[in-house]
Amino acid sequence: MEDWSSEELARLRGIYEPLAESVRDLVDATIRTEADPQIVAEVTRDIGSAVARLRSRQIEGSFGVRHTTAGESVGWGNAVIGMRNALAPPVVTRRDESGTVRADFTLGAAYEGPPGHVHGGVSAMILDHLLGEAATADRTPRFTGSITVRYLRATRLGPLRAEAVHTRTEGVKTFCTGHIADDDGVTVEAEGVFITPRWLRD
Amino acid sequence: MEDWSSEELARLRGIYEPLAESVRDLVDATIRTEADPQIVAEVTRDIGSAVARLRSRQIEGSFGVRHTTAGESVGWGNAVIGMRNALAPPVVTRRDESGTVRADFTLGAAYEGPPGHVHGGVSAMILDHLLGEAATADRTPRFTGSITVRYLRATRLGPLRAEAVHTRTEGVKTFCTGHIADDDGVTVEAEGVFITPRWLRD
Numbered sequence: 558m559e560d561w562s563s564e565e566l567a568r569l570r571g572i573y574e575p576l577a578e579s580v581r582d583l584v585d586a587t588i589r590t591e592a593d594p595q596i597v598a599e600v601t602r603d604i605g606s607a608v609a610r611l612r613s614r615q616i617e618g619s620f621g622v623r624h625t626t627a628g629e630s631v632g633w634g635n636a637v638i639g640m641r642n643a644l645a646p647p648v649v650t651r652r653d654e655s656g657t658v659r660a661d662f663t664l665g666a667a668y669e670g671p672p673g674h675v676h677g678g679v680s681a682m683i684l685d686h687l688l689g690e691a692a693t694a695d696r697t698p699r700f701t702g703s704i705t706v707r708y709l710r711a712t713r714l715g716p717l718r719a720e721a722v723h724t725r726t727e728g729v730k731t732f733c734t735g736h737i738a739d740d741d742g743v744t745v746e747a748e749g750v751f752i753t754p755r756w757l758r759d
Numbered sequence: 760m761e762d763w764s765s766e767e768l769a770r771l772r773g774i775y776e777p778l779a780e781s782v783r784d785l786v787d788a789t790i791r792t793e794a795d796p797q798i799v800a801e802v803t804r805d806i807g808s809a810v811a812r813l814r815s816r817q818i819e820g821s822f823g824v825r826h827t828t829a830g831e832s833v834g835w836g837n838a839v840i841g842m843r844n845a846l847a848p849p850v851v852t853r854r855d856e857s858g859t860v861r862a863d864f865t866l867g868a869a870y871e872g873p874p875g876h877v878h879g880g881v882s883a884m885i886l887d888h889l890l891g892e893a894a895t896a897d898r899t900p901r902f903t904g905s906i907t908v909r910y911l912r913a914t915r916l917g918p919l920r921a922e923a924v925h926t927r928t929e930g931v932k933t934f935c936t937g938h939i940a941d942d943d944g945v946t947v948e949a950e951g952v953f954i955t956p957r958w959l960r961d
Contacts, residue, residue, distance in 0.1 A: 572796045572799050572800075573789075573799065575800075575803050576789055576799055576802065576803045576806075577789055579803050579806040579807050579810065580782075580785055580786060580789050580806060582806075582807075582810045583782055583785070583806055583809060583810050583813075583845075584782060584786070584844070584845045584846060586809075586810045586813035586814050586817065587775075587778055587779055587782050587813065587843060587844075587845055588821070588822050588835070588836045588841070588843050588844050589813075589814075589817040589818050589821075589822065589836075590813035590814065590816070590817050591816040591817055591818060592812060592813050592814075592815050592816050592817075593816075594774045596812050596813070596815070597774050597775065597778055597813070598774075598777075599812070600778065600809045600812055600813055601777050601778045601781050603805060603808075603809055604778070604781040604782060604784075604785055604806070604809060605781050605784075606805075607785060607788075607802045607805050607806060607809075608781065608784045608785050608788045610794060610798050610801070610802055611785075611788040611789065611791075611792035611794050611798070611799070611802055612788050612791075612792065612794075613794050613798070614792070614793045614794050614795075615788065615791040615792050615793055615794075616791050616793060618868065618875065618916075619790070619791075619867070619868035619871045619874070619875060619916055620790050620791065620868060620871065621871070621874035621875065622874050633790070634790045634791075634868055634869070634871050635871060635872060635878065636869065636870050636871060636872060636878040636880065636881050637872075637878060637880055639790070639871075641789060641790050642786070642789075642790050642869055642871075643785075643786045643789055643845075643846075643869075644786060644845075644846045644869045644870075665821070666820065666821035666822060666836055667836070667838065667844055667845075667846045668838050668846070669821045669822065669823070669836050669837060669838060669841075669844075670837060670838060670839075670888075672821070672823035672824050673820065673821060673823065676837065676838040676839060676884070676887075676888070677887050677888075677891070677903045677906075678838065678839055678883065678884030678885065678886075678887035678888050679838050679884060681880065681883040681884055681887050681906065681908070682878070682880030682881060682883055682884040683880065684880075685878075685879050685880035685883050685908075686872075686878070686879075686880050689879070700910065700913075701879045701910050702909070702910060703907060703908060703909040703910065704879075704883065704907070704908050705905060705906070705907040705908075706883070706887075706905060706906050706907075706908075707904070707905040708902065708903050708904060708905065711902075714820075714821055
């Protein structure tokens with residue numbers, strides 16, 4: 558597969574981002590609808606037709622990671638940050654000069670565990686991703702060895718922010734910490750150990 | 760809100776399950792499609808119309824948990840097990856007499872992290888849920904205190920199984936362990952500590 562220029566990347570984003578946004582909306586509406594059974598049946602049929610049209614030409618397997626000519630990675634299928642993946646909020650991360658990774662995002666009805674609150678597993682998933690980004694800020698690939706997530710209190714559905722930072726490296730182990738917070742402060746904390754792959758150790 | 764009889768539950772499942780299944784399909788197709796931009800634009804418009812029809816009547820906020828007259832909990836909006844939540848595979852759990860919680864499920868393109876493999880955060884999310892079910896097998900509510908997830912090797916996208924079991928209770932703390940496995944064995948392990956809420960301690 559050829560690398561994408563930044564123009565090509567922008568063109569593709571223009572095609573697929575509105576689609577993925579409308580599917581995110583649909584996921585939410587599918588959970589919350591109380592429309593008449595007949596309307597639900599019609600919508601179900603229409604979505605079947607939409608799927609058939611999209612599948613008229615599609616990649617085999619999963620999206621994987623594509624690259625741009627500028628050296629960027631494009632993980633549009635990723636479960637946490639994937640722009641084309643309606644399961645992903647998506648979490649849009651940014652990294653400052655110090656290597657701290659931050660994200661602001663909103664979790665709605667589709668991320669629920671306890672009534673009105675974020676599923677603890679969703680918090681773990683997002684923190685796993687952010688810690689992984691903090692661990693590879695130097696662009697060295699590292700695998701997650703383990704992650705520990707501590708729940709301080711329940712996280713309400715709504716606007717949230719998350720942060721992760723690299724704390725230290727000891728030999729092949731890199732340590733990171735992070736948290737999720739709402740307007741009243743931190744709700745979930747995490748720490749992770751990331752391992753340098755064997756083929757990169759010398 | 761009134762409780763649902765088992766007839767009502769079956770009737771509602773008949774309405775919403777086909778819708779959610781078609782939306783799961785659509786999420787996958789949205790990641791993988793290479794259809795002409797014109798087709799994608801038409802589909803985007805059609806989905807917008809589907810959303811409007813579903814939202815013509817909808818619950819406020821999230822789904823929460825409903826109950827049946829038989830005392831079952833119905834978490835159809837849940838991010839891991841929710842039948843009406845297209846983000847959930849869904850994981851369908853079953854519990855044997857010994858209290859072990861098991862689930863078989865298939866993770867496709869929407870659950871990707873590293874190319875061709877399950878996002879580590881998705882594994883953490885599923886294990887968090889299963890351990891939580893194992894911790895509350897006696898129907899006593901318990902909150903997740905912390906969970907540690909250890910990645911033994913990468914988990915390929917495809918058919919998987921997971922298991923969780925209660926190991927011991929010490930005062931207000933209940934301990935559980937679990938894992939995810941593919942045909943070649945365990946890929947991810949987890950252990951969690953669950954806390955009895957203060958109002959239930961005496």
